[in-house]
Every structure is written in C-alpha cells, then in structure tokens.
Amino acid sequence: MKKAFIDQNLCVACGCCLTACKLNAVSIPKGVCAMVDYSKCVGCGMCAKKCPASLITIKEESANE
C-alpha cells in the first residue's frame, strides 16, 4: 500500500497536512515536525496536496515498515 512520506528536515509544522488528513494519521509531536502514523495512513494523498512546501511524497511503503 502507498503511504505518505514527509521531508522532516524541511517541515515547518504548519499543520496543513494534519487538518487535511481525514483519518487522523498525521500528528505534530511537540509542534516540531509532522509525522505520519503508518498504521492509519492509506496513501490517499490529501495531505500532500495541502502542504504549501510540497514536502509530502506518496509512495510505496518501504521494506522496513
């Protein structure tokens, strides 16, 4: 299944992806950087569309997930 991957070096924790995700798969721990809960994410791409800096990529889950 595809999942959302966030460039965590560039994320500014604006929260746009968090509000875009209907499954509550995105959180911003300590307000520092957005993180995806891969047990919830279905790779729909809604968060990627909303990131103003286009930091979210939708791709196949890596082997270590």
Ligand code: SF4
């Ligand atoms: S791809 Fe969809 S389900 Fe996954 S984090 Fe983004 S909005 Fe949520």
Ligand code: SF4
């Ligand atoms: S929308 Fe983009 S910059 Fe904003 S919190 Fe999400 S990943 Fe970070």
